[in-house]
Every structure is written in C-alpha cells, then in structure tokens.
Amino acid sequence: MSEQTREPGPSDTRRVVVAGAGMAGVQTAVALREQGFTGTVTLIGAEPHQPYDRPPLSKAVLLGKAEDSAFDVDFEDLGIELRLGCEVLGLRPADRVLDTEAGPVPYDVLVVATGAEPVRLLGTEGVPGVHLLRTLDDAARLRPLLARRHDVVVVGAGWIGAEFATAARGAGCAVTVVEAAARPLAQALPAEVTAPMTAWYADAGVVLRTGTRVRSAEPGAVLLDDGTRLPAGAVVVGIGARPATGWLTGSRIALGAQGEVVADRHLRTSAPQVYAVGDCASFPSARYGERLLVHHWDNALQGPRTVAANILRERTGEAPAVYDPVPYFWSEQFGRFVQYAGHHADADRTVWRGDPAGPAWTVCWLRGTRLVALLAVGRPRDLAQGRRLIEAGASMDPDLLADPARPLKSATA
Structure with a gap:
C-alpha cells in the first residue's frame, strides 16, 4: 500500500464493484483503499491472467524480455476481491445488478472500466496468421513469430502500428506497414507534424505504403487493393480501438457517438451510483470546451483517483471532485521517445522548437497566446515544463518559444 494511504474512516458497508481489470479498473480499486474506503471492493476481469499493464506488450513482453507485466499490487493485502476469467454480460441499473457469465453480482456502487477493444479488419476474421495486439495472449502468440524473423505486414500506421513495426524490426523481421490514409497518424496529428515522422520508417528499414488498403488476407500473404501481393508470415492489425461497451446495450446507460459511456465532469454516468473511467468513457473538459475521449494510459491512471474520491465524498x-486533466501520452518508435500533452484541436498557431529533420524537436500549439498542446520528440524537459504551463493556462511569447535553446518555461509572455 502506498505512502498516501489514509487511515480508515468510519465504517462503510457499501459494495463497490469494478467492471474491468485493466489499468483503470485496478487503479480505481487501489485508490479506494488508499483514500480510506472500508467497504467491499470487487474487481472483475474478463481475462484469466493476474491484472497487467498493457504498454509493455508492444515492447518488453513482445520481444521476450519479460514474461508478463503484472501490476505490483497485493490485492489480498488491500482487501480487494479478484474475480478473473469472468466476462461482464449486462447491467440492470434499476436493480443495481451486474450480470456476468458467472452469475449476477449485486452492487451499491459500480465503476465501468472495461476499456477499449481493437477494431478488426473486415474480411480477415479467422484467417490464420492475422493477429491483433491488445492482450497478453496476443503478445504470446506473436513473440515466436518475431523470433523466427518472419516477413511481417502491419496494417495501420498509427501509434500501435509504429510501435509494433519498431519491435518487429528490432527482432530482425522484414516489415511492411500498409496505411489507408495518405500519411501516418492521419487521425491524430496535422500533416505538417507527421511529415518528418514519415521518414522514420525508411530510416529504420521499414517499407511504408500509404494510400493503400488491404483487400484480403490469406495464409502467408496479404492482397492489397492495387493488386499487390505481399508475403506475410504474420499480419498485425492496428487500425484503432473502440470503447468496449457492447455489453451495456439495453442498460439505458447513455452512450456517445463512438460507443463510449457519456460521463459528466465528476465521471458519473446517466445511471445512479454508476461511474465510468478510462478508455471506455468520455468526459466534458472545461479546459478545452469540448467532450474528450482519451484512449491513453495516463487517463486510465488519473481518472480512477477522481472516481475513488467521489465515491467517498458521497x-x-x-x-x-472535477476531472479535467491535461491529456498525456507517449510512444517509443524507431529509436525515438515521442510525448504529447494537451489537445490541439482548437489551436490557431503552431510554433516549432528545433529542426524536425533532427533527432530532437518540439512542436507547440497555441490558442491566441495560450499554450494548449505540445508534442516533444527526444525533448522530455520540454514536455514536463509544457504540461505544467498548459495546466496553468500560461500565455507564451511565440518568438521566445521558438528558440530551442531557451527553457520552455522561460518563454512565457
């Protein structure tokens, strides 16, 4: 238990059930105990494995440098009941019952933390050799294929596609990345930012084919829509993820356009005593003036603290407590450490720090003079300082900001 653990308060007999045993679910359960909750806490996970962290799956676990990435949490010591290998099937809010494949589970407070599930490529379901990379079992299936240095085709040049391509090249595989859009990360970043990142693929010996779709897959090969047939000992699909909320159909929990649970600024759902956190939930951001759906690790780490606090404050x-973070994520790809903080959708000015053709540079987004987001490549100090400036709503001097030799924090207006 962490040093932040509070002394137990007055006895609380409520039953808190957490649906989902990924980062968001585990951190919710742990945060409840750290903040002094004395009622029962039950954590339900669909996978049979001890709860684990996902980012290492595309790195250490995939390359055989670690067997797993289990969380260093003593659930028994914290008094958290684990029910693993138990899929949630439905929710009856009026009865305060969670339906699972092992039977109904009554609750006083429910936290929905079922995360996201990968989007599958149409026409490839059940084809031997076509893989996803989302779970520990996925990584276990892919690891021997990389060790045998198969030709690998990665479908999708987003964050997970780039990370897997990096790992596959590191294992000595020949790698081709096929992307339907005209450039990598087309849905995540502007074209001017992704332009220098495109060269990273060739520098790493990865063939990048943009503006190309996969027509079909067969054992040992992928057929593209232009008629090209690519040899493929393994095909890895990384074309995005969607909230894993299909099980809430018919529950009357309000869902958004992308299938996510619509939470309020306290991470409460439309149903009494039901919260939602992590990849499966969107929340309104006063900071950015819009609803955000954040599919990144840091959101699954920070949100649970707000949920736990609000359960106790009831x-x-x-x-x-209000949840309105500065979104943050990182990616390790092609020998570069890429970090992003903020939300650039409403920015009206872009300022570069450093040469994007070089190994380290930062791009900053401003709304007026206010820093709203930045992406740092090999400049972790910029990221750390910038994230604090975004949180503070700081105004920046664009001319000072553009000087890469000047600490970012000294570029305030």
Missing part, C-alpha cells in the same frame, strides 16, 4: 457531503 458519504462525507464534500463537493465532488
């Missing part, structure tokens, strides 16, 4: 009468 009994203390304190005002509920």
Whole structure:
C-alpha cells in the first residue's frame, strides 16, 4: 500500500464493484483503499491472467524480455476481491445488478472500466496468421513469430502500428506497414507534424505504403487493393480501438457517438451510483470546451483517483471532485521517445522548437497566446515544463518559444 494511504474512516458497508481489470479498473480499486474506503471492493476481469499493464506488450513482453507485466499490487493485502476469467454480460441499473457469465453480482456502487477493444479488419476474421495486439495472449502468440524473423505486414500506421513495426524490426523481421490514409497518424496529428515522422520508417528499414488498403488476407500473404501481393508470415492489425461497451446495450446507460459511456465532469454516468473511467468513457473538459475521449494510459491512471474520491465524498457531503486533466501520452518508435500533452484541436498557431529533420524537436500549439498542446520528440524537459504551463493556462511569447535553446518555461509572455 502506498505512502498516501489514509487511515480508515468510519465504517462503510457499501459494495463497490469494478467492471474491468485493466489499468483503470485496478487503479480505481487501489485508490479506494488508499483514500480510506472500508467497504467491499470487487474487481472483475474478463481475462484469466493476474491484472497487467498493457504498454509493455508492444515492447518488453513482445520481444521476450519479460514474461508478463503484472501490476505490483497485493490485492489480498488491500482487501480487494479478484474475480478473473469472468466476462461482464449486462447491467440492470434499476436493480443495481451486474450480470456476468458467472452469475449476477449485486452492487451499491459500480465503476465501468472495461476499456477499449481493437477494431478488426473486415474480411480477415479467422484467417490464420492475422493477429491483433491488445492482450497478453496476443503478445504470446506473436513473440515466436518475431523470433523466427518472419516477413511481417502491419496494417495501420498509427501509434500501435509504429510501435509494433519498431519491435518487429528490432527482432530482425522484414516489415511492411500498409496505411489507408495518405500519411501516418492521419487521425491524430496535422500533416505538417507527421511529415518528418514519415521518414522514420525508411530510416529504420521499414517499407511504408500509404494510400493503400488491404483487400484480403490469406495464409502467408496479404492482397492489397492495387493488386499487390505481399508475403506475410504474420499480419498485425492496428487500425484503432473502440470503447468496449457492447455489453451495456439495453442498460439505458447513455452512450456517445463512438460507443463510449457519456460521463459528466465528476465521471458519473446517466445511471445512479454508476461511474465510468478510462478508455471506455468520455468526459466534458472545461479546459478545452469540448467532450474528450482519451484512449491513453495516463487517463486510465488519473481518472480512477477522481472516481475513488467521489465515491467517498458521497458519504462525507464534500463537493465532488472535477476531472479535467491535461491529456498525456507517449510512444517509443524507431529509436525515438515521442510525448504529447494537451489537445490541439482548437489551436490557431503552431510554433516549432528545433529542426524536425533532427533527432530532437518540439512542436507547440497555441490558442491566441495560450499554450494548449505540445508534442516533444527526444525533448522530455520540454514536455514536463509544457504540461505544467498548459495546466496553468500560461500565455507564451511565440518568438521566445521558438528558440530551442531557451527553457520552455522561460518563454512565457
């Protein structure tokens, strides 16, 4: 238990059930205990494995440098009941019952933390040699294929596609990445930012084919829509993820356009005593003036603290905590450490720090003079300082900001 653990407060007999045993679910359960919750906490996960962290799957676990990435949490010591290998099937909010394949589970408070599931490539379901990379079992199936240095085709040049291509090249595989859009990361970043990143593929010996779709897959090969047939000992699909909320159909929990649970600024759902956190939930951001759906690790780490605090505050009468973070994520690809903080959709000015053709540079987005987002490549200090400046709503001097030799924090207006 962490040093932040509080002394237990007055006895609380409520039953908190957490649906989902990934980062968001585990951190919710742990945060409840750290903040002094004394009722029962039950954590339900669909996979049979001890709860684990996902980012290492595309790195250490995939390359055989680690067997797993289990969380270093003593669930028994914390008094958290684990029910693993138990899929959630439905929800009856009026009865306060969670339906699972092992039977109904009553709750007083429910936290929906079922995360996201990978989007599958149409026409490839059940084809031998076509893989996803989302679970520990996925990584276990892919690891021997990389060790045998098969030709690998990666479908999708997003974050997960680039990370897997990096790992496959590191294992000595011949790698081709096929992307339907005209450039990598087309849905995540502007063209001017992804332009220098495109060269990373060739530098790493990866063939990148943009503006190309996969027509079909067969054992040992992929057929593209232009008629090209690519040899493929393994095909890895990384074309995005969607909230894993299909099980909520018919529950009357409000869902958004992408299937996510629509949470309020306290991470409460439309149903009484039901919260939602992590990849499966969107929340309104006063900071950015829009609803955000964040599919990244840091959101699954930070949100649970707000959920736990608000569950406890229901009994203390304190005002509920508001969740409005500066989104953050990182990616390791082609020998580069890429970090992003903020949300650039409403930016009206871009400022570069450093040469994007070089090994280290940063791009900053401003709304007026206010820093709203930045992406740092090999400049972790820029990221750390920039994230704090975004949180503070700081105004920046664009001319000072453009000087890569100047600490970012000294470029305030």
